[in-house]
Amino acid sequence: AEDGYDLWMRYHLLAPEQVKRYDSHASQLIIGSTTPTQTATRDELQRGLNGLLGHAPLLSNDINRNGAIIVGTPSSSPLIARLKLDTTSLGNEGYLIRSVAVDGHTATVIVANTDVGALYGAFHFLRLLQTEQSVDHLDIHESPRLKLRVLEHWDYLNGQVERGYAGASIWDWWKLPDWRAPRYTDYARANASIGINGTVLNDVTDGATILTPTYLQKVAALADVFRPYGIRVYLSIRFSAPIEIGGLKTADPLDPQVQRWWREKADEIYRIIPDFGGFLVKANSEGQPGPEDYGRTHADGANVLADAVAPHGGIVMWRTFVYSQNNPDDRAKQAYEEFKPLDGRFRSNVILPVKNGPIDFQPREPFHPLFGAMPKTPLMMEFEITKEYLGFATHLVYLGPLYEEVLSADTMVHGKGSIVAKVIDGSLEGHTLTGMTGDSNIGTDRNWTGSDFNQANWYVFGRLAWNPTLSSRAIADEWVRMTFTNNNAFVKPVVDMMMGSREAVVDYMTPLGLVHLMGPGHHYGPAPWDASESRADWRPVYYHRADHEGIGFDRTSTGSDAVAQYAPPVAEQFNDLKQTPEQFLLFFHHVPWDYRMRSGQTLWYELVAHYSQGVDDVKQMRETWRHMDGYIDDQRYQQVASFLAIQQKEAQWWRDACIAYFQSISGLPLPPGYAPPE
Ligand code: GCU
Numbered sequence: 001a002e003d004g005y006d007l008w009m010r011y012h013l014l015a016p017e018q019v020k021r022y023d024s025h026a027s028q029l030i031i032g033s034t035t036p037t038q039t040a041t042r043d044e045l046q047r048g049l050n051g052l053l054g055h056a057p058l059l060s061n062d063i064n065r066n067g068a069i070i071v072g073t074p075s076s077s078p079l080i081a082r083l084k085l086d087t088t089s090l091g092n093e094g095y096l097i098r099s100v101a102v103d104g105h106t107a108t109v110i111v112a113n114t115d116v117g118a119l120y121g122a123f124h125f126l127r128l129l130q131t132e133q134s135v136d137h138l139d140i141h142e143s144p145r146l147k148l149r150v151l152e153h154w155d156y157l158n159g160q161v162e163r164g165y166a167g168a169s170i171w172d173w174w175k176l177p178d179w180r181a182p183r184y185t186d187y188a189r190a191n192a193s194i195g196i197n198g199t200v201l202n203d204v205t206d207g208a209t210i211l212t213p214t215y216l217q218k219v220a221a222l223a224d225v226f227r228p229y230g231i232r233v234y235l236s237i238r239f240s241a242p243i244e245i246g247g248l249k250t251a252d253p254l255d256p257q258v259q260r261w262w263r264e265k266a267d268e269i270y271r272i273i274p275d276f277g278g279f280l281v282k283a284n285s286e287g288q289p290g291p292e293d294y295g296r297t298h299a300d301g302a303n304v305l306a307d308a309v310a311p312h313g314g315i316v317m318w319r320t321f322v323y324s325q326n327n328p329d330d331r332a333k334q335a336y337e338e339f340k341p342l343d344g345r346f347r348s349n350v351i352l353p354v355k356n357g358p359i360d361f362q363p364r365e366p367f368h369p370l371f372g373a374m375p376k377t378p379l380m381m382e383f384e385i386t387k388e389y390l391g392f393a394t395h396l397v398y399l400g401p402l403y404e405e406v407l408s409a410d411t412m413v414h415g416k417g418s419i420v421a422k423v424i425d426g427s428l429e430g431h432t433l434t435g436m437t438g439d440s441n442i443g444t445d446r447n448w449t450g451s452d453f454n455q456a457n458w459y460v461f462g463r464l465a466w467n468p469t470l471s472s473r474a475i476a477d478e479w480v481r482m483t484f485t486n487n488n489a490f491v492k493p494v495v496d497m498m499m500g501s502r503e504a505v506v507d508y509m510t511p512l513g514l515v516h517l518m519g520p521g522h523h524y525g526p527a528p529w530d531a532s533e534s535r536a537d538w539r540p541v542y543y544h545r546a547d548h549e550g551i552g553f554d555r556t557s558t559g560s561d562a563v564a565q566y567a568p569p570v571a572e573q574f575n576d577l578k579q580t581p582e583q584f585l586l587f588f589h590h591v592p593w594d595y596r597m598r599s600g601q602t603l604w605y606e607l608v609a610h611y612s613q614g615v616d617d618v619k620q621m622r623e624t625w626r627h628m629d630g631y632i633d634d635q636r637y638q639q640v641a642s643f644l645a646i647q648q649k650e651a652q653w654w655r656d657a658c659i660a661y662f663q664s665i666s667g668l669p670l671p672p673g674y675a676p677p678e
Pocket residue numbers: 162163204205282321360388
């Protein structure tokens with residue numbers, strides 16, 4: 001049965017003509033097995049080729065026929081050394097795949113400077129077969145654009161996952177370190193297959209227990225499993241740990257005892273995990289402790305940790321998602337206000353994760369104004385992979401277009417073309433510490449992510465972390481082929497459906513630049529009316545500001561002036577009602593209900609039209625899927641069909657609730673001919 005456990009690494013037998021085509025390129029496998037990574041690479045190629053072609057190639061030491069696959073590094077393989085390929089541009093993680101002639105025989109070489117690079121190359125080669133690409137005349141050069149490609153697990157030690165919709169945490173802390181579940185290896189394989197090279201094991205609001213000796217042993221066991229796959233382990237730390245588990249009276253970052261405590265803790269960690277990645281920190285945000293508790297800055301806090309891990313080559317990811325006090329003015333401005341003045345004050349091994357938008361992982365937000373605003377500080381992208389605000393597990397929402405929209409957004413800080421992708425790949429300001437982190441959607445469900453289509457969001461995150469300029473459509477295409485089938489009658493409509501799915505959810509939840517209409521706390525269904533929360537910025541009414549005259553949050557120079565946080569050309573555009581792209585209209589402007597939109601309709605009618613469109617799009621998705629019956633296994637087909645039915649029901653719920661509520665505020669009639677809710 002197909003329960004989705006294999007993710008995109010299904011390796012099912014290809015059609016006979018495809019097998020024939022690839023057989024002549026997979027006659028022998030020449031690969032070392034002296035290191036754990038080499039063994040993992042060999043095993044993966046054997047498993048993959050055996051599955052795809054029905055038989056694994058002969059393992060050999062020497063080339064003696066056409067169609068060999070030769071894998072390794074110039075230093076691990078004399079055969080590869082003899083080819084004298086130029087590998088300088090590949091760096092530590094890159095690879096090349098090339099069709100060559102060796103001793104009069106044709107061969108495909110997968111070459112890297114490191115074992116892990118070769119492993120990545122092996123996965124790429126398998127992907128070519130999985131997606132039925134040509135493997136003739138190959139000349140592929142790949143190396144990651146970003147250095148840190150990290151998954152964050154918002155997992156607590158009790159197994160609960162914050163914002164997790166796919167079961168419990170996959171880390172079985174009770175049985176670690178002695179029992180290393182096979183699932184950990186499959187997790188590592190999946191990540192390596194898309195180039196993810198770091199994992200943060202625990203939640204950003206976890207306590208300090210993970211830093212105790214007992215838990216560090218468990219962490220070390222996981223690090224051992226992941227190491228062959230090029231994955232380093234990181235931990236979220238609680239800033240007050242020196243008090244909670246260190247017995248100190250303070251966690252003031254400028255206190256010498258506190259500094260010593262962190263140094264010794266880091267030394268202890270590196271003694272048992274020599275390649276430990278470093279720390280992730282959420283400080284002075286949503287009630288978490290931090291340096292500001294002692295009148296210190298985020299830089300003071302980050303630097304004490306950075307100094308502790310620096311001798312070991314570790315890094316600190318200090319989050320900019322700060323959201324600490326009540327924000328009667330404008331929550332969207334807080335991160336910039338707190339961090340921009342600290343530009344240049346962080347140690348060189350500190351990188352700041354910045355969420356894609358200034359609020360919080362909404363279906364759509366403008367890009368975060370910090371991108372481009374801190375030239376002296378490495379910033380990393382933080383995306384949410386788990387669909388906290390996007391329908392949890394059941395709604396089919398492919399996040400590729402959301403990620404791509406933000407990565408290609410132009411900050412204009414150095415003129416046209418200063419896109420967010422160039423901020424985070426370091427090229428805009430010349431940084432070498434670069435990265436992307438994703439808040440994972442992984443749990444103990446058999447299919448890992450709560451639904452088959454949610455796997456695509458893990459996948460696209462990894463592929464974009466490798467290269468943030470890839471197209472989300474191309475990534476969807478390869479994912480569909482690997483996960484379901486290469487049959488174009490399936491691939492084309494399903495990729496189209498995925499590509500449209502993000503706009504659908506924007507339309508039925510928060511069109512035209514609205515944000516945060518979800519019920520506070522759970523963030524699932526609609527609650528635009530909700531004003532019950534104690535904090536203003538936890539109430540949906542704070543965000544949409546609908547009144548009898550109009551709707552939207554005025555962030556222009558006459559409002560909160562959040563627009564001023566963007567570079568002048570962008571600020572001017574967002575400041576001007578007429579120039580603001582309509583998809584961000586109500587994010588930046590409070591607009592009269594009878595305002596004429598570009599379509600000629602009033603804002604009120606257009607809002608209603610978007611809500612209806614969202615529901616219609618989901619209906620269309622169900623229709624598309626109905627035609628896919630028979631192309632794939634029944635188990636996955638049926639679950640997707642059922643989930644789409646849930647999504648349609650809930651899209652209608654969103655539409656009807658939001659239209660009814662906003663109508664009660666606007667007092668305006670529904671557009672003529674508007675069909676009553678079915
Ligand atoms: C969101 C989410 C929280 C999470 C926070 C964060 O606000 O709702 O659960 O802790 O993001 O990123 O820190």
